Amino acid sequence: MSNEFVIDSAFQYGDEVEAVGLPNVRLVRDAEDFFGNGNGWSEVLENPTPNEILEAVNRSVIATQDLHHVFFEGVEKVDSPDEIPTFELSMGS
Numbered sequence: 001m002s003n004e005f006v007i008d009s010a011f012q013y014g015d016e017v018e019a020v021g022l023p024n025v026r027l028v029r030d031a032e033d034f035f036g037n038g039n040g041w042s043e044v045l046e047n048p049t050p051n052e053i054l055e056a057v058n059r060s061v062i063a064t065q066d067l068h069h070v071f072f073e074g075v076e077k078v079d080s081p082d083e084i085p086t087f088e089l090s091m092g093s
Helices: 015-019 050-064
Strands: 024-029 041-046 071-078 086-092
Touching: 024 050, 041 050, 050 071, 050 086
Parallel strands: 024 086
Antiparallel strands: 024 041, 071 086
């Protein structure tokens, strides 16, 4: 069985472009009790490329065990607890 779950055909470089090229970026994914294991996910990437962002999104699927929402729709900039820009993953089914 493959560990690649993310479907990225809808990946549009909107806010994601803002994340690419920044020295540090935090990606977050909220906990999902119904579809996943109830655990959230967060990871800081250093100067990420678009492919590194997609790899991190795939790791979020593995960490949350939400195999229903694997369609990466993009990211949304959210408030950050510190100086690292934070983006929440938008995942569809």
